[in-house]
Amino acid sequence: MFDFNAARKRSELLMSIRQFFTDKDFLEVSTPTLSPYLIPEPTIKVFSTEFRNEFTGNLPLFMIPSPEIFMKKLLAAGSGSIFQISQCFRNAEQLGNIHNPEFTMLEYYAVGADESDSIDLTIEMIDKTKLDCCPGWIEEKPLVITMAEAMKKYAGIDMDKAENIGYLRREAEKLSLSPAPDEPWDDTFNRIFLTYTEPSLPKDREVYLTEYPERIRCLAAKDSSRPVRKRWEMYIDGIEVANCYAEETDKEEMASYFAEEEARLIKEREGSGDAIPPADPAFPSLDIPESSGTAMGLDRLLAAEMGLKTIEPLLLFPLSDMLTDGKSRI
């Protein structure tokens, strides 16, 4: 059975989000979902396909895991603040529950803003576009908590000392976790974070978890005063709904990040049968203006607003259903 009530709620939410950003002078853009190159991200597996022409030859193409690559090109070309609601694709994740290989992403970039401006913008956006069916969390004041505070509070980890891998590993063992002896810092950190910290975050309000460790490399700018990155993730009811960076604008940093991630991606994927999308060679030299970008899973936001723990009832054709029944929900 199709849930047309949920379809109507989705339509209402999308319309009010479009209105919200348009009123704030963000330009709505539409960028490709198929691309010959991507940002190298070893932790995200992608779908690959091919452009075929018997006379001119074939060209490998990849389904985008997020529209970031194209939206940043627009920012660099002087677009000003932009937003987009688009379909994105991620391979090899959970099938069902809070995942579907194809999902709806809302991505918005505010020019001249940093990640803390984006928290204000996001809180305002959720408040102004909320559906009239919302559960309690939406009326509560959102919580902004740093990673250091959360790791201390929920796992007893002192992030000032955690720079030292020996300390981090000993603490993990005290928490009865079993990090491998040669495990990279990020993995031990994530073991603790995923086992103790993330599940303990308050569930009765939006939670903005800020100041991620600098050692977890990404395209978020470094903080000049502390070893953290200007990045946050937002959770509702324990589910990760959005993430945000103050964008890296330093070309040398971008180039070294690209080189490192691409090398890791090739090393991890070679011989595995997983798609190896080429990195976009032009990306690291883009003149990205000072800006802050947020990516939000709209299916998850809609689920949270309807008080649901899974996105499947909100998808008219969830892949897990198509696969188990061999047919759609008709």
Add this chain to the structure above:
Amino acid sequence: MIKAGQIDKGTALLIKGQPFVCIEREFVNPGKGSAFVRLKLKSPSTGQVLSETMKSQDNAEDITVEDRDIQYLYNDGENFFFQNTETFDQLDVPMKSFPDYQYFMKEGETYRATFWEDQVLDIIIPSKIVFTVAEAEEAIKGDTVQGATKYVTTETGLRVRVPIFIKQGEKIRVNTETKEYLERVNS
């Protein structure tokens, strides 16, 4: 040994020497990190549920399990008693490991069970079971509202909402997952 990423619902594992069965598995990709799995593992002997987060590439000790037929005899409030239909050995299973299963256990009925060595890890309840109505409320006379329902209790103590025409002693088919009435069975 298997990789944690290969663990699925129903996979049996040995953790610190104790058998556990996976009841929930979710892949998690922390932003910019390796892939992890979040598992909920249930101990069949105590009913205890354990939450584990492992890297998908971590090794886990899986155990070989075997399905056998067992016949339900009775329960004494603490244990279910079954008989192995091949060896005729009697075995007991703590009821607290399988909450609410007593409503689906019919005396003399054969069930498929998953064993690790001599321990029952799981009992498979058929998706539909025919029960006898042991107690039924009298339908109120003159109640002709379409779709009117009442509650009955089966011989196993399960309360089911049924159409008002169902009487004591009749047989009904029930969906064991939703505990909902499906149809009357003519014997």
